[in-house]
Structures are given as C-alpha cells and as structure tokens.
Amino acid sequence: MDTTGMRKPGLSAEVTQTYASVPFIKEDDGQTYNHTTSYPTQSGRVASPFRWWTLEMLSCLGAVACMAAIVAILIVYDGRPQDSWPINNFSINSMVALLATFCRTFFMVGVGAAICQGRWHQFSSRHDDSSFTLDDFGLFEHASKNPFASLWLIWRFKGRNTACIGAALSVFALAFGPFSQQMITVRLDTVEQASSGSTGAVSRVSLVNSVIGFSNSWSPISSTKLAIYNGFMAPEIDIPSTVCPTGNCTWPIVPTVGVCGACVDTTPDIKFNRSSGSYCSVTAGKLEVKGQCGFSDFGTVFKIGAGSGKVFSLEDVPLEADAPNVIAEFGAIGVPASLTPEATLNKSLAAECAVWYCLQAREVNVEMGVLSDRVAEKWHKANRTTGANDPTSNVTFTDIPASFNADSKDTYGLGYMQMYGMESYFKTIVQGNVSADGTVGTKSSSTDYAEGLHNGFDDISSWMERLTRSMTNEARTSGNVTTTRNNRSSQDKSERYSGTALSNQAMFYVRWTWIIYPAAVVLISVLYLVLEIVRTASMHDVRPWKDDPLMPLYLDLDEQLKQQVYQGLTEGGSAASRVSHHPLQVVRWHDGLPVGLTVRRH
Template identity: 25%
Template sequence: MAELVSPVTPNPIQWQEEYIYCLVCLAAAAALVVLLSTFNGRLEPSWGDNIQLGTVLIAIMSVYRLALKAIVEACVGQGAWIWVSGFRKGKTEAKLEDFKMFDEASRGLYGALVLLWRMKASHFACVGSLITILILGFETFSSQMVTYTEVPIVFAGKASLDTHPAPAPPRSETWHNIASNGFGEKSLMLSTKAAVYNGIIASDIVPNIPVSCETANCGWPVFPSLAVCGACTESLFNTSCDSQKGCSYTMPSGTSVYDQAGVPSEHHFTVAPSNGSSTFPNENFKAVISLFDIMSSAKTPRDNTIQAYQCGLWFCLRSYNVTVTNGVVNRSVVAEWSKSDFVPRSSAHYDEYVFSDIPPRMNAKQHARYSIPSDSLRTLREFMDKLMLGNALQVTDSVIYDTDWIQAMDTATKDLSSLSGWVSRLALSLTNDIQLTGIVRSNRNSDYGGTAYIMAPRVEVNWYWVAYPVTLMVFAFLEPFTPFLRTVQKDSLISAVPTPAPSCIPLRDTMLFCHVSKTIHTQVGDGMDVPEGLNYRVGRTEIELVRKDNGEWIFTEPRYH
C-alpha cells in the first residue's frame, strides 16, 4: 500500500511557460490597443501592396487567441490534476473518466459544456471552460472591433490633368448663338431652335447638364451663369355677351376667346404674343425673351370655365451648387437675379443688357460681366413670337389645331393650374442650351474649378468590442492562481497534496507517468479491444491519486467512503 508523505508547497515559479504565454497576450493586447488608438478616425493605412490594417489585426488576434488558449488549456489541466489529487476524506468524487472530460473541456465546445454541467460551476476549471467557449467567438466579435466608413478625400490629380482635376461645369457669361444668312437677316443656331421645340413639346427635360468628373466624386464652388427664368400670373378679362352670337372674353392686351351661342359643348384655346401689362412683367425683367397670353374656354351644358394667364420668359442670372456623388450629378439653384440695364454700343461691346447690382450671394467674381447682346435677344424673341401664336377649337369630339406647337401647349395645359410646370420645363430647356453654347470670357472658368474626390475607408473603432478579448485575458490571468490557493487551504485536502502538474507536458501525457493499481488494472480486461470499452469498464471507477515513499504517483481506489 502506498503511503502518503508530507505535503509539498506549490511554487508558482514552476509555471514558466504560462508566464511566457501571459507576456505574449499582454504584448498582443498592447499592440491591439495602440494600433486601434493610432488609426481611430483616420484613413485606413496600407503597408505595401497587400498588407492592410485588417490583415495586421487578424494576425494580432490570432497570436492573442492562441496564447490565451494555451493558458486556458494549462489551467484546465491543472484543474484535472487537483480534482483527482484533492480527494476529500469520506467522500468519493473523482473518476477515471473525468480525465477525458477535463481534456476535452480544454480543447472544444462540447467538452467545455460537459464540464460546466458536471461541475455545476463549483470548480475553478469551470472558468477555463467558460473562457474556452467564449474564445470560439473571437473571429465573430473581432470583426466588429473595427468598421469602415467611406469618406471622400481630395484627388491629387494626374500629370495629364489641368490644375483642377474637376473643370468648371458648363456655364455662360454671355450668349450669342445666332448666325447671319448673308442678307442682313439673323437666325438662331439649330441647337437653340431644338431647345425651344423640345421645351414646348417634351413632357420632361433632363435637369442636369453633364459635367466632367474623372473620379465620380467631385465638388465645385457656387458659380453663376446666364439662365432663363419664367413665370405665369393670372389675368383679368372682360366679358361681352350677345344672345345671338354668344360671349366673348378679352384680356387687357387684346387676347380673347369666345363661345358660340347654341353650342352645348366646346373648348376654345388660344395663345398670342403680347407686350405685357402694368403688373407683368415688373421693372427688373429687362432682358425679356417672350411675353404671351394664354386663354381657354371650357363650355359644358352645366357651366362655362374661363381661364386667362399672362406668361413670360426672360434672361436671368442663377447661381448653382453642383456636386457629383458616386457618379450621380446633383444640381441645385442657390440664388437668382434678374435685374439688368441696357448699355448702348461702344468700342468694347455691342448694344447689350448687362446684369447689375449682383448680390454677393451669387458668388460672381469681381469685374465679371454677365450680358446678353441685344441682337441675340431680338432674334430669339422673334422666333418665340412666331410659335406663341395660334388657336385650338374643339366642338364635340373634333379638335382643330393651328400648329403642332399649339397642340403641344394645349395638351400640356389642359388644366391651366399646371401652366407653371410647363413654363418651367421650357425655361429649363433654354437654360441648358444657353449654358452649353454660351461664352465665358478668357481665363474666367478657372475661377470656378472644382475638386475631385476619391472614396477611401475611414477607421471607426468600436471600443466596447475591444473589451471582450481584454476581459477574457484578465480572467485567464487570474485562473492560474486558483490552484495555488486551493492547495494551501487548511483542512480542505488530505494530508498530502501534489504539486500542480508541470504545464510543459499536456494533461493527457502527464497521466502516462502515473501508475495504476492492480485492482483497477484487473477490471480493464479486454476493454481496450472494444469501442468505448475502456470507459465502460473503469471510466466510472472512483479513484484517489497518492504518492508512494519513492515519489511515484499511483491511481488507486479510495480508502475512505
């Protein structure tokens, strides 16, 4: 019978490997915190062609996880050693199959769960099992420590580009898109005619003029440009009726519509150029492109609806804010100005209308001159007046239109309350053409050169996720001291307690150097020839680990029950 010897006081200095693992953990944790603190809120760094911040973080966390797992494995192994050697008098607890449970608990999820269930959280090795379970979530949670937000950064440009990688958008300081036929007559260029036709007929106009942005993300300062503004205002009209002929409705400018007596249902629509009235346009609308009246009479058996509007188009000055985000152009009007003065011809310029008293919010550069030559304005107005003249008449189901343009206007303005939308589309179509075909005086476009951006990832650290591995490290560091506290407790163990097992040898290999009593060995029989036979024969055998006089350790059945 083996005899027990005096207890051996445990010496923490024996755990040199664990200290090395702890130092590796501390170094990895320090590197992690320093790295994240350095680049938090900054652009993602790149070292070489393929090494990114994420790659470095993965490497650090891999070293961290492996070192932490090594500490936990050693601690769970020590727990198994103490669980068997810490046999209490009169109470049988340890069994041979417990070695398997501790070994699996140090290496996998299932074993860790079994240990927690068997020990009911009463053994210090349960902390190691819990850490083993939580370590499995490192890959998931470590990916949440850092997120990346795409932010624009200034694009430095290429050697082939101008000073500004984003040239100024199309804009116009003056407009003279007319040509002479050689007989002293002037006419609009084809692009402007097309813009007028398109504005009258089309149901939708592209609002954004294409801009040059090589990187798909650009921004420009607010810039002014010639544009076309438009509006409609409701007008008064006089009514004159005759029992034989019907009723006539006349605006102050002379534009009129009528409904015939004895006709139960009809629609009369008319458009005519005018010179405006005392209320429209106001005095700031000097560079007027077109003024015209629109009237309609919709007669039904029940009632007769008359609508009368004065409409106008004029040159104005608009300031725009243009950006490009992910290749999508965003264009908005910041301010608008219509006041202009007529300036007679001089040696420097033709008769023209010059915008004056431009407010600072328009961001017009000092000494910039925005003007429209009078011959350009006159030619455009004459062309518009020819189109804004005609009638549409509908009696029963038959509709007669004087021109295609009248048909388009009648169709677009069936409900004259939507007239402003149609006028806005016409003004936008003309604006696009004027800004594309207009003239910018030399060296003025560079004043509104933009900045090109590229999207780059910015590092955003979620520090609450960093607390996850750090907390596990703290618990893992505290766990190795628990065996030493357990081994020095008074009256908690039998008279001899073994020194904690040397951690340099794995738990399953350490058991190879322990003997087994003949009684237990005899119970094995042919159990090694049968699957799970060894566990079936002796796995549930209660054991006690004792040390003989010669220093050998032996598993034997407990002496106290």
C-alpha cells in the same frame, strides 16, 4: 527515519530533505512482503513561481501580442482601400484568422495548465473533509484538452472550483475563430478620384451679351433666336452635357446668369360677352377673343398678346414689371390644343406669363451615368449701371448671397443693349392667334409662336419651364465668363468650380463590436492564470504540478486499490472502472504534501 542533505533541482538554495518510511504490502509469488518506501519532505525556500509558470506566462504574453497585432491591423486598415493590403496571395482576413489561431493556441496553454492545477487545489488539505473519486482526478486533465469534458467539469463541481472558469474558457474558445472572421469586411464606398481635372467644366456665364445691331436696331443673335423658338415649340429641352469619366461626379454650386419665368392662371378672370345668338367675345386682362360660343364654326379660338402685369403679383416673382432685367410679359386666352376643333370658346382658358434674366445657383451632379442639373436658388435683384431708365445700359446683379458660391470680385449681369434687343424682339413674337374650323376639323395658326404656346397651353407651367431652360442653355454655352477685377487667371476660376469624379472602390470596414468577445476571452484567460498562480503560491501543501505526468506516478495507492487494479489488468476489463467509484482521500506526510491515495472509510 533518515535525513540527507542535498541540492534539488528547482530549489534556489540547499535544503534538508527528510525521508519518511511508510509500510506497504505487496503480493508476489504468493508471499507477503513489507516494504518501506521513503518520501522526502522539504523545508526551506522553494523556487519562484515564475520558474514554475514560465511557459504559461510566455504563452499569455504571446496571446496578448497576437490580439494587439489584430487590433493594430484593424486600426491601420479600417477605411482603407482593399488594394492597399500589401500581400497579394494572402488576404487580410487570412492574416487575422492566422493571428487569431495563434492567439487561441497561446492562451489555451495557460488555461489548460490552470485547469490541471485546479485538480491539486481540489485535493489540497482544505478539502480533506470531503471525498472524491478517481473519475474526479482524471476529469481535470480531460477538461484541459476537451471542451465536452469541460462542460462535464462545470456540471460536476457547479462552479465550486476555480477550474470551472478555465472549463468555461475552453468552451468559449470554440467561437474564437468565427468571431475573428467577422471583425473585418469589405464594402463598396464612393471615393474621390486622385487625378485632378478628370471632370468637365459646368457651362456657366457671368455676362450675357447675345444681341447684335446698331443705332436703335438691335436683335438677338441667331443662336438666341433659335433657343427662343425651340422653347416655344419643342416638347422637351435637354440640359448641357458635361464630362464625367466615372459615371459619378459632383460639382460645387455653380453661379450663372440664366432666364427665369412664371405664369399665373387667369381663367377665373374670364368674362363672356354674348352680343347675339352664338356669337360672343371672351376677355381676360388685356386679351380678347371673338368667335362662336354656341356652335363650332371657323373662327379664332386662341390668341397671344400683351399681359396686364398680374404675373408680378405672385409670391415667387419677387420683382416689379419695370425691373431692369425683365425681358417680356405676355398673355394668352382661348381653347387649349388638347380639345378638338369642334370645341367652342366656352372651353377657354387664360394665363399671363413673364420671362426675365436672373442669377441661378446650379446644382450639378452625375449619378450612375445620369446627369442632373437643377436650379438650387434664384436671385433677381439687379440695377442698371448708368441711368435707371436707360434701356441700353448694362445690368448688374447686386447683393448676391454667399450661398451662390460667386466670387465677390466677379461681375454677373447683362451687356450693353442686351435688354433693349431682347425686349424689342419679344414684342414682335408674342402675338398671333390660332383658328379652328369645327366643320372641317382643322386648325391653323398665324405664327409659329402662337402655335407653340397653344400646344402647351394645357400645362403652361411645363411650357414655361421648357422656354426658360432653352434660353438659359443658350446663354450658358454661348455667353462670356468675365475677367475679375484682380486679373486672376482662368485656371483659378476653373478650380473654384471644378468637379470631383467619384468611383466605387472596395474598402476595408472594421466591425469593432465583433472584437469584444475575443478580447474578453483573452483578458479573462490572463486573469484566470494570474488567479491560479496566486492561489497556488498561497498554499503550503500544493505546488504548481499542473499536468506533470510524474506526479500521479509519485502518488502511491493503498493495498485495497492495488488489488482491484491488479484484477482489472489481469482478468480483463477496465482497471479504472474497478476503482473509479471508490471514495478516496489523500494520504499526506507531516509537511502536508500528498504521498498517496487511500479509500475513505466512514
């Protein structure tokens, strides 16, 4: 045995190496030679583990950095428009996929090295009592590069070697890319338009002043008369249009003065009085129709006139008949227009109705180009500004709820002579009758208003809705928006009730659950590498040789193994197949480090 002092690469200080002589027999030209091969053993302080594992640790840092970059991108662009991505020809999904590829490449550097290091742990002195084969020796290196070999390694060692963790990571890494592709997607969301003033104003009125006249002769203006006429006669009433450039818009609650109404069915109150033969009278409340009840003949079959006030007993009519904002109450009795002229008064129906001014909270929106303008709430409480019994006085709505979105400084009500003119006009139109001739099969009406109510008498609630909508539309489009007492500009008001244009925009949407798997794989791979570093540092007979190609060359084979390898190389076939089945054990020198492999002999 001879010793030589020298400085070795990778050592932090000069150490003393001792060379041991181990005889091996080699055959050459039929002669047997005894050779003495020297194996150095080392005593002293070895290099820091950080120098052994520098590449792997840097790779793990790279994997963590790539995963952090992915998370940062997801956080920054989650919920942002698709066009906010700055690179036109390289999508955000492509960037995530690229980072995921780098991340997988980086952490697999450490995982692969740790799997190879597991080979040397398996062949350390702790396992000298157990044998292994040459297949086991090569399985670790294959597993570091091949997921299928990783599965075989897991099956071979049944989890008894920490390299099984790395093998499992090698398999799980196959799904790293598909999971990263699912982290972020694009969906259509409804967003507000950035430009202001893109929507039109919703029609509204705070002061209705639609009558004209002098002294005690007042009547509605022509547009109001036309709205009343259309309400009586038209089969359908539209709602005021507004501008919505995107086809999807919303507005806040818009308060406006409008017209409300209700009807009550008084058919159960009908009384028949048969005076003689087929002649009879039909009464309900203050209304009476006289005609034929036994057979059809020419006569009155429908009549409108004053009501008895029964409509104000309804729960959804929270005001009295003498309320200052009541326009009119009226009733109707007779045979509906849906029946043929031959129908007699035996088929009569009866109803009483009322219309009044009210404050409405309008809920307006446009969805997919379809305008919706409905009454969300109604308010009826109002007072005259002068005498309680003065029909010429202004009327103001009081105690308006906050849900109406009405400015507390705004005044909502009816102008001078408005109620007087409307009441007077309705008294002149809610009268008349419809006659029918059962023999000839014809009907005729004395007034258009009687005909209009007669045509809608089968569904009087819908008829009342059309009448109030028509009158409300006219008030909203022709009325006045009052100036507030603090003299704010009209621009301030328009902003209060301005709408918001909405549009469908492609938005990035992060599915955070899909990042759990890749993040867990990266975390476990880092912990696994740390585990292998710590384990290797704690072993006296193992160094971080990993997949160093010189280490297998450094290990010598005993004579029996060499003979079989030689035969495999010279006689054909696989040399590895001749020796792979032999149980092997490690030959060690006195410092514990391996120097060769030999066949275990039992």
